[in-house]
Amino acid sequence: MGKFLIRRLLQIIPVLFIISFVVFCLVFVAGDPVALMLPEDASPEDIEQLRESLGLNEPFHIQYFTYMLGLFQLDFGESFRYGQSALPIVLERLPATLELAAASMIVAIVIAIPLGIWSATKKNSPLDLLATGGSVLWKAMPNFWLGIMLILLFSVTLGWFPVSGRGNFSHLVLPALTLGTGIAAEMTRLIRSSMLEILNQDYIRTAKSKGIRDFYVVNKHAFRNALIPVVTITALQTSTVVGGTLITETVFSWPGLGQLLIQAVNTRDMAIVQASVFIIAFFVILMNLLADIIYKLLDPRIKY
């Protein structure tokens, strides 16, 4: 396992380089940031002059070489928009996004696990149909719409929570619900189907025939074995959560990485885009690694 861990950690390095290359290419072909920096009435000479000053007239390979040289020192260059080094700006936003992502995952897990188990044990009952139907409906709701509806109901009409911003716990509730309930909808269905498969296994029937109470059969014998696919999907949801924060952070004015990335893409702020995607990719890889480790804990038979 130790060797596996070292191998996986070393694998992160080439993956991050491939990602950084792809992002560099995408940003490069996405177009000219200089045109967006100057106002509508800027003359072509002014645009050309600024482009030259920023080194954007250099050919692709020179720009990429400069970029990689910086990357080895964890220097993503200077943000065109902020005129400051990109990485500190990105890292400054990271805690806010991690806070929202963690809260959303907690919301998702707290809703999905009991609902999924309950739905599987009461298969085809009206309540099961309600839970599965509700999951489909919830999953179909776009985040931005759900967020605005939650604001209208809980902030404008009822006045229970603040509308937007980041501050104390009450600020976290609506964004976490917006993001978390969508993930919960997907997880509920997965836990339900995973549980149904396990509940039909022979060893469950054996356990039941031995007279073990249903509660223990479901929660101790079935649920642990149903968790492996759930862990996979939870780890994969990290990228969904990050994607969701782009929208949710904008709706709730949450000062995180998502909002920063959206602005950076809109203004073609290459350094910020590259640094943000790099950090996000790092976290997604880390979560996948964590999932592999949890597999091993859940099922000691798994060999790496």
Added chain:
Amino acid sequence: MKRKRFWGIFLFVITAILLVGCSGETTTSEPTDTEQNSTGSEADKNLTIAIGADMVTFDIHDHNNTSTEAIHVNMFNYLFKKDENGEIHPELVEEFNIIDDLTVEMKLKEGVTFHNGDPLTSEDVKFTLERVATDDKLKEYPNYKQIKEVQIVDDLTFKVITHAPEPSLFHRLSRLGSGILPKKYIDENGWDHFLSNPVGTGPYQFKEWVRDDHITLVPYDNYYDGKVEEWEEVVFRVIPENSTRVSELLTGGVDIAVNIPPADWERVNSNEGTSIVQEVSNRVIMLILRSTEGLPTADVRVRQALDYAIDDGALVNNVLQGGAVPTTTMVGPGNFGHNPDLYETYNYDVEKAKELLAQAGYEDGFEMTLQAPRGRYLQDAEVAEMIAGMLAAINVKVNVEFLEWSNFVEMRNANENKEAYLLGLGNSMFDGAYSVDWYRAERYAGHTDYKNDQIEELLAASASNMNPEERAKQIQEISTIAAEDLPFINLYQEKINIGISDSVDFDPTPDEMLYAPSITSK
């Protein structure tokens, strides 16, 4: 057992790292009192303003962002300042003397200090103006490169010398690039320190900036014009989503919310305690036409026909719900060289449009492309669609091509514009010369391919005319010719739409500044 313990510790460490990461940010939790209760009442002397985009930087020379200047204006004074009528008056300057076409001598007011206590001197002016006039990496460089140097006469007196006669010098010195920077403070502490701890000479000083969240300013006790007592704290909260900004206003989370879209005006006005206030902005929305040989729009009669077929009144009243003023000039009120005869008016006569088309040989109409951005200007997509519908009435089939803003900018820069595109042009200089310069043939060869010899002569004459009265007339004349010859079809001048709480008094200005001393509590 040992292995289990190892994994237990490993997971604990990972979880702890994540939790520490989550709880690392503490600076943002403080302004919540303001967020929750910004009533503008006597008990709470905090003013909270919701803005749509975060401030870009505290480098006043390195952005072209009106919403950033709207905040800076509270912290930095300019050498000159425009009043609500667009008249330019000295601000930091006590007196000035035009020595010749290239030189203006100015004397600073006595007793002006920066927020760190340093006195304002000629050295600061020289440092500021020469920085922006010589560093071509700065985004404001094109607007100040006309300045050759600043010569210091004494501590408070200096001369501004330009490369060539510069009729717009005072317009340049009454906008963001001329906010004076503290030379001594920057020399001693470095530029990066200034960017994170900026000081100016303005009525408010910097307290805190949490990116994408809020900027907090507090009054400067030793402001040369007297401390502003109205607000103890001014908070600019960044709320990009329109509906969220409106909800914050409705729930009392903010006192003022900028850029309220027409769809929400009724909601704000019908809510008890909030309303919409409007003011004409300095942005004109227009159709930029291509006069390239071979295109139907090369014929002035076709351009006039398009103008007569577009009902600007319907655009303003129906699509924009009154959020604009029809105009046939690019030079709006408050701008140098404004011609009032061309403002609040428009041409609309479908029969005349058909006649003009017939005269031009297009009795059966023609097909053209209208390129438009989506989401850049107020109801831009709807306006483009409606124009296409209006032109269909004279048998002109319009293919509307919507482009995302960055692609739209690239289309313009690559001269890939078709017969017409929709554009909004502001003018932060408030000098009509900058608007009518769009008609200059050399500037847009290959883009609009428009050329009018009379306009060319007037443009050349006005560019170096140091007589303000004559120059104003020349700009007015250019606008009059263009209103007939129609290189572009000017549609309307957008209004600024701001939601305010009944507890504050605020009259927006065309320059879109959010100058806190002009906002009072009721």
